[in-house]
Amino acid sequence: MRKNIETDHDIIIGSPAAAAPAPASLAADATTSSPTPTPVGRSWRSRLLGQLTGFGLVGGLAFIVDLAVYNLVRATVLDDSPIWSKVVSVSVATAVAWLGNRYLTFRRERSPHPLREAALFAVVNVVGLLIAAGCLFVSHYVFGFTSQLADNISGNGVGLVLGTAFRFAAYRWFVFAPRTRTLRLPRTAHLPSTAPTGGLS
Template identity: 50%
Template sequence: MRGQSVLAWLLELVKFCAVGGTAFVVDVGLFNLLRFGPGELLGDKPLTAKVISVAVSVVVAWLGNRHWTFAGTRRSSARRELLMFVLVNLGGMAIAVSCLAVSHYVLGLTSPVADNIAANGVGLVLGTAFRYLCYRYLVFTGPARH
């Protein structure tokens, strides 16, 4: 745990979950707005809607994690950190989009509930575990500040 006490690690995890919860609301809300909202802007393009909603939520998550969750270990170069953050989130997005693609196109489960379970349930859980580990050990790895 990078020399952290269990209490400090738990606090970090709570902050990560709070930031992630906010990003989740942005992701799911925007996904559903694009797919099923007024005018159904991307009603017939679930993968495009998911990519857009994830992209917006990534910005929300980066700001929250950089300035709150991992503020004590953020890198001095925000540009490099953002690049690493985006790469990790592309991996997390690939996990969510893959779950949605399998459910929607392979299994033929095309209802709004099925799309949400695949993308925002299964895909999100797997992607979140991947993101946390990568943020902790690859992205926010600057020297600890007290």
């Protein structure tokens, strides 16, 4: 009786079904169920996140410069000209934004031609300003939302968001995009010559 129990126990524990490995399909499902991101995808996402962070920091610095320069100029040399004070402050803030984006946010993509890059940067900023002004114009004169709250929502809310999104996209894919790309072709293998080495053809 004891021998039979031990025999049955050995069959259960040491049976081929218990020791057999899991089917290949189950192993494949376990392997493919949790794909890991490729190094290229991780690098692209981290690079984009770094650019967004740098863009935000530079934008915040440019805003502070704009505010400080405007109030400084308005209180000193141009105390009776708020419009020209704003022109000066915006010009200085735009220069700060260009330098910050060139040497911080897009330092790896900056162009070897800084004057051309600065001109493109200025054009993009003018277009971004027109986007914000266009949102204010449509809200105020087309839809008839003339309250100060509506003007702030359209100009400093919707317009600011759309203009900022446009500027970042234009900076990344137009202003600071590489102008020239070298096409590297793989070296072709040296194939044996098929020309006859002797005799009549």
